Amino acid sequence: MSTRLAKGGRLIDRMAPVEFTFNGKRLRGYQGDTLASALLANDQMLVGRSFKYHRPRGIVASGPEEPNALVNLGSGARLEPNQRTTTTEVFDGLEATSQNHWPSLKFDVGVVNNYAARFLPAGFYYKTFIHPRPFWKHVFEPIIRRSAGLGKAPTTGDADHYEQAYAFCDVLVIGGGVAGLLAARAAADAGSRVILLEQSATLGGRTVVDETMVQGKPVDAWLSAIEADLAARDTVTIRTRTCGFGVYDHGYVLADERVADHTPGDGRPKHRLWRIRAGRIITATGAIERPLSFAGNDIPGVMLAGAVRDYVVNHAVSPGDRTVVVTNNDSAYQTALALKAAGLEVPVILDARDSATGALPDAARAAGIRVLTGRAIAKVKGGKRVTGISVCAQAGEGAVLEEVPCEAVAMSGGWSPVVHLWSHCGGKLLWDEAISAFVPDPARPPLNHDGSAMVTVVGAAAGCLSLGNILAGFGKASGKGAIGLPDTCQTPDGSVSVPPVWVMPQGAPIALRSKMWLDFQNDVKVSDVQLAAREGYQSVEHTKRYTTLGMATDQGKLSNINGLAVLAEALGQDIPQVGTTTFRPPYTPVTIGALAGEARGEIFQPLRRTPMHEAHEKSGAYFEPVGLWRRPYCFPRAGETHEQAVHREVLNTRENLGLLDASTLGKIIVKGPDAGKFLDMLYTGVMSTLPVGKCRYGLMCNEQGFLSDDGVVARIDEDTWLCHTTSGGADRIHGWMEDWLQCEWWDWQVYTANVTEQYAQVAVVGPNARKLLQALGGMDVSREALPFMQWADGTLGGFPVRVYRISFSGELSYEIAVPASHGAAFWAACTEAGKALGAMPYGTEALHVMRAEKGFIMIGDETDGTVIPQDLGLDWAISKKKTDYLGKRGQERTFLADPDRWKLVGFETLDGSVVPDGAYVIADGTNANGQRNVQGRVTSTYYSPTLKRGIAMGLLHQGPTRMGDVVEFNTVAGGTVKARVRDMVFYDRDGEKQNV
Amino acid sequence: MKRYSVFAIAREAMRNHMGWDRAWASPEPKPAYDVVIVGAGGHGLATAYYLGRNFGITNVAILEKGWLGGGNTGRNTTIIRSNYLQDPSAAIYEKSRSLYETLSQDLNYNVMFSPRGVMMLAQTHHEVRGYLRTQHANALQGVATEFISPQRVKELCPILNIDGPRYPVLGALWQARGGTGRHDAVAWGYARACSDMGMHIIQNCEVKGVRSEGGKVTGVDTTKGFIGTKKLGMVVAGHSGQLAEMAGFRLPIEAVALQALVSEPIKPCMDVVVMANTVHGYMSQSDKGEMVIGGGTDGFNNYTQRGSFHHIEETLRALVETFPIISRLKMLRQWGGIVDMTGDRSPLISKTPLGNCFINFGWGTGGFKAIPGSGWAMAELMAKGEPGPLAEAFSMWRFKEGRFIDESVAAGVAH
C-alpha cells in the first residue's frame, strides 16, 4: 500500500495537518502536500477512470503533465471539474470527488467499454453507427456523449472573482528551477528589468529533489541564497504559483497566477491573469519524463520514476513497500536510491539497455539493489492496483523470464524538454539522437517585432539534462545584451544518453501492444497508432485526430513523443521526418474565469449613461441597449404593458407634451476654413451654403454609396458647423471624419471635436412645447424668433441652453442642449414645469412610432447597409450639382443605378392589422433554386395609436410607381397579409403641426 | 473498397484489425488529368466527389500543399446551419445542410452530422427585428426556422442565463435541423470516396505556378513537377491571393486570422448550438464533452495561423456572461486559422479572367457548413463551364456591379 513515511518530506509541515475529503471519505494530509501526495499518503491508488474504456486510473505524475488523477474539486458555486490533483495544494476542508464513472469509482458500469475494447479501436465510430440514419443523433450519439466528458458540469455561476494585470519587463524568465534562477540573475546583472515565473508554489525545480549539492553548497542552502539575492533586487520580480502558459507575438506572454486556489473564500481573487510584454523571453521550463510502453502500463501504481522520487523526497510518501524500477536511462536509478534511502524495497531495476555502467547504476548496485540489463516488463499484473510484474528480455517477444510481486512500478523512458513555449510562435525543433528528444533549434527561433530572436531556452528545456552542464553553460555568461547570456549557452547534453526504447519488449505481439497505453486519459494504445498508420492516416496530424492521441487534458505531454515514435516505426520513417503536431497555447489548461477577468456583472461592458439616467430609473423606465448606451424604451406605469405605455406616450405627445432624453444623439463640431468644403464631401447634400443660425438635414454614405448615417447639421458661425449623428453613430462618424481628414485630405484646414457627451439634450415635443419653454422662461422661442429649422443660444429656467427647432415627430418640437452637468436638473425642471401642461416622458419606441407615422426614415430600420438614399425617396437631400461626395461613384454602379430597384413606400393593410415585422412582399413563382420570388419587404411596421391602425413602410420593386396597388406580405404561419401601397406620410402630410 | 459497418468491425476485431484497407491511396501524380483541383480541404474534396458522382468525371487530381483536411476544414467549430437571410446564401447553405443529412450514408463514413439545433439569440429589439426578417425570408426560401420565446430558449438550453442584467434574451432564431458534424471526418470521408472512384489525392504537393496558353489554363507547376490539366479548380482558403496571382488576377479578399478554442471536457450539459451575436460569442458541446467556442477575427492581414489573444478574451467575457457555468472550466486548447474575407463576406464561386480556371474562394468564417453545397455547385460550374443556379450569384464580378450578397445586414453574422 502507499503510505506516509515516518520521516522526511521537504515540503510538508507535519505541525500543520489538514483534513479533506475524497468521495466523501475524510482523509488527512499536511500543509505542503498536493492533493495527489495526500491521496497517496492515504493509500488512495485508484483516483479516476479513463475517458473511453473507463479503466481504473491512478496517479502517474507529480506535475501539470498528469493525465489521470483529475477530480471534481469543491462543490456548488465553487465546483471545479478536471482539477489535477498533482498541482492542487491541499487545504483544510478541501472536497474532491473522482470523475467519469457510474455508479462509483470502484464499480463503474462504463467499464463494459473496456471488455469490448477489441470492438472499439481507434476511429471505430467513423466506421459504424451509419445506419439507420436517425440513430446517430437519437441513439448512438447520446450514449457516446454520456460516456465521454470527464468532470461534472457546474450548475451555477462562479462564486469567485478574477482579475488581470499588465506587466512589462526587459527579460521574462519562465520556470524557477536552477536554470531559471541563474538566467534571472544573469539578466539582472546585465541591468535588465526581470520577471521570473514559477508555476508551483516553490522554486528549485527538479534539482532540489535530485541533487544534494549545487556549486559546492547543500542544495537547499544554495536555493535560499539565490532566492535572497534575487529578492533583494528592485529590478527582479518573482511570482510563484504563476504559470506562463502562452507565448504570443511581439514578446507577449500570458501567465495565470493561482492567487487563492489554496485559500478559497478568503476574498482575494481566485486567479490573476498576467499579460506580460517582455523584450526577451527565457524559457527554463525543464523536461517531462516519458512513460515506457509496456503492457499494463496504465494500471494504478505504475508511475513516472521522477514522480515517485518527488513524492518520497518532497512529501515523504511511499508509493508502496515494493517498487520495481524500469528504465532506459540513468535518471531512474535515483528513484531506486531514494526509495532505498527511505527504507523501502526495490526488488529489481529493469534496464532495457544492454549495459548500465554510469555512476548511478553503480551506486544502485552498491546499495544492494538488483539490476537487470537488457530486461523489460512483459506485463504488469493487477486490476485496480499493481500486484506484480513479469520480466522478459527487451530484445524478445515477451517470453516471461520471471515474476516479481510489487505494489508499484517506477518507469522512465527518458526526458522530453518542454519546448511548448518556444514553439508557440513558430520556434523550430531539432531531433537530438543522444537523448532521443526534440530540442529547440537556436538557429530558428520565434521572431520578435523587430525580427530578432524572441525566445532563448535554458536548462533541461534546451535539452541540457545534467546539472553540471547547465551550471557550466551559465559559467560562460558574457554579461552582454539584455539577457546577459549567449543565446546558445545551453545545449543538448552529450553526457546524458537515452537510447530509444519505444515499445517494451521490442518484438511485442499484438496481444501485448493492445495493452500498451500511449495516451492514458484518452485510451490510445500502441495498436491504435499502428492501425491508423495502416489505414493511411499517415500525417502525424491525421494520426492524432484519428486516434485522439495527445488530445486529452494533458495535451500529449506524456504521450506525444512515444506516439510519434510508434507512428514513425509503423511508417518506416525517421521521427524528425514524421514531425510533431503543432504546439498550441495554453501549456496547461487555464480557468476561463481568469481569461474573462474583471468583466462580469456591473463591469461586464461599459454601460453608457446619460446625465438623466437616474431620473429615468426612478420613473420606472424600461431600458433598451442602444450600442453601449441604455435608453428608456418606454416608461410603463403600474399595470401597463410596454405596448400600452408606448401608445399612451405617443398619444400624450401628440395631444399634450412629451419629453425625450435625446442626449445620446451624436454631436460633432467641424470647424475651419475648409469645413464647408469638407462637409460637402461628407454629406450627399450641400452644407457649405447653410446660413449661420439655420439647420439642415443631411445624409452620409460610405464609399460604396450605401446610406450610413443621418442627422441635422447646424451652422454655428462662419467657419463652424455642428453635425448631429444617430446615437449609435457618433464615434463611428467622428472616426470617419478624422480618417478622411488625416489620410486623404490632410492639407484641408478642418478640425473636428466630438462633443456628444458635453451636452444633455431634451426633446420637448407636442402642442404644449412652446408653453413649457415659456414657463421656464429666459428666451424668446416664438415662431417668429425661432422658426422651424433654426437654432438659438440663450437661457431657459436659468440654464444655459442651445435650442434647436427641429422635429422628428411631426409635432411642434424643440431640442434643447444643456451642459451635461446640468442635464439632470434641467430634466427635473422640465418635468416640474410640464406637470401643468400634461408632460410625460416618452421612450425610444414612442419616438419610433411617431417618426413612422410621419414617414421619416430610421437608420438601421430603413437602412441595412445595402440601401442607398435614392431607394428611400431621399433624392431631395442629394445634391445634383456637386461633382463629388463620398459614395457618389459607388452609387453610379450598374446595380445601384438600376431604376428597377426596390424603393421605399408606405403600406396600409386592408384589414387595419399590423404587417408582421420582417415580412416580405411575395411575387409569383419561384426562382431557379426553388425559392419563392419576392418583390419587396417591410422595413418599419407599427400599430399607430394616432390612426388606430397598422402602418408600415417598406421597400417595393418600383414602389413609387405603384400607388394604390394591393400587395401581399408573407406570414410565418404560411398565410399572407394584404396591404395597399401608399405614400409614407401617414400623419399631418402638410407639416402644419410642426410649423406652428 | 471494403464497406464500413458494425459487421465489418466485428469481423476485423477477430483478427486484431489487420485487414482494413487504406482509407485513401497516396499515388504519384500522372502527367495530366482532365481536372486538377488545388486544395484537398473539405471544399476541394467535395468538388472532386461531386464531379465524379454527378458528372462522371473521375480523371481528377486533388493537390494538397500539406496534409488533406489540414486547413480550415480541421480548425473550425463544426457548426452547420442554413438560416441565412439573402436568397443566394440560403440556397447554397440549405443545399449543403440537406446534403449533410445523408452524407454519412452517401460516403459510407460516419461524419457524425448531428442536427441538435442551432439558436441565434436576440438580445436587443433591433436583433429581434433582424431575426424576424430572416425567419420570414427563410419561410420563402424553404429553410425551416422559427423565432422562439425566451422560455423556449431556456428549455432548450438550461445553462443559458436568459435574464442577464445587460442583455436579457428576448428570443432566438431557431433552426432545429442545424447542428454540428465531425470536421475531420468530412474531409476523410470525401477523400476515401474520391480515392475509391480512382481520383488521385496528392498530398505534400504545393502549386508554384499556373501555366496557360491562349488565355486558357494548361496545367500547374508543383513541387512534384508539372501537372497538365484541361480544367483547373482552385479551392483553397488562406492562400487564395497567391494562387490568383499565379493565374494573373487580383481578388477582393483579405486574409485574416480567426480563432477558436475548446474547454476541457465535461459531462453533457448543452445539447444545442448557441450563437450570441450581440456579445459576439458562440458555443456548443462536442461529443467528447469539450465546450467548443468560436472567437472573432483579427482586423489585419495575417498568414501565421496565430490570432491576437484579446479576441479570445472578448469571446470568453461574452460567454461567461451568457453561460455563467463555464467560468470554472478551463481553456484546453486555442488555435487559429486563416480565413479569406471578401468585400461582402460572401464567397466567390466563379469563372475567372483565365479560361478554364475556376475559383471557389472566400468562405470567410462560414466555410465548414457549406462544404457539400459548395462542392456540388463548384462541380457543376467546372463540369459545365458555366455556373448553375447555386453558384450564379457568387460571381467574382459582382463587386464591380455593386451586386452584393451581404449577410451582415441581418442581425446575424456568418460563422
Added chain:
Amino acid sequence: MLTLECPCCGVMADETELSPGYEAHLKRFGPGASPEEFEAYMFARKNPKGVHFERWRHAYGCGKWFLAARCTATLEVFGTYPAQVSEPPPEIIATIKARRPDWEGFK
C-alpha cells in the same frame, strides 16, 4: 498580439490600443472613374504573404492614423510612419530591403 510604435505620439502601443485599417496607399477613385478603377480602389487587394503596408489608428491613444510596414508571414514590423504620404518613405523601403533582400519593392 502586435505592438506598433505610433509615429504621432511616440508610444509603443499594444495592439489593443489600436484599430486596424487594412491596405495603405490606396488611391481614391471618385466620379468619372471607370468601373475597373473603382472596383480596384474599393475591392482588389494585394493581400500579400510577406511585406505589406497598412493603416492603423491609435484609437485609444492619440487618435491619429498612421501607416505600418509589416510582414504578414512573420508579423515582423519594418517601421511605422505618418499617414500623410502617398507611398512609403525611403528609410522604410531601405529597412525592408535590408531584411528582405528578395522583396520586389513597393508597387
Added chain:
Amino acid sequence: MSDPGIQPRSALGGMTFAGFASVRETGPVGMITMRAKNLKSLGKAVKAAVGTRVPAQRRIEVAGDKACAWMSPDEYLLLMPYADVSGALGAISKALAGEHHLAADVSDARAVFRIEGDSADRVLCKLCPADLDRLAPGEVRRTRAAQVAVAFWRQDGGYTLVSFRSVAGYVMGLLSHSARIGSDPG
C-alpha cells in the same frame, strides 16, 4: 457661464472607494479641448488660458490648479477650475483670432478620478496596457482602461485619470474592483 444658483453635477457626484489604494471621482473640473498646430500665437493662447507653457509631446504642464496637456500633435487638453472655462475660452479666442483652431468646452463630457496611495500603480496596472515604470515625470498617457479610453498622469503622489462622462460608472467600477482589499498583486 450659468446661473450661480444652479450647481453643476459631475457624473458621479464625487463618489469614493477605499481599497488598498483610494479612488475618488473629483467632481467638476473645467476642461477645454483645443485643436491647433504650428500657430504663432499658440504659446500666447495657452499662457492666457491656463498660465503654462505649451507642453512637449506627451507632457503636461501644471501651474497651480491649471494645466495644459499634450494629447496629440494637434490637440491639447486645458484643465482649470470649472468656473474658469468661459473666461479661458474667451482668452483663447482672442489670442488665436484669425488663426485656424478649434477650442471647445468639454468639462461636462469627461469625468476625472484620483487614484491615491502607495499602491496606486497596482490599481492602474490591472487595467491599462501601459508601462507605468517607464512613465516619465509629467508624462500623460492616453490608453485604455479595460474597455474604454482614458488619459492619466502622475500628480501629487497619485494619479489623475480622465475618462468620458457616460462611462464614469464603469470606470469607477473598474477602479474599485482593481483596488479591492486583498488584491494588491505586490
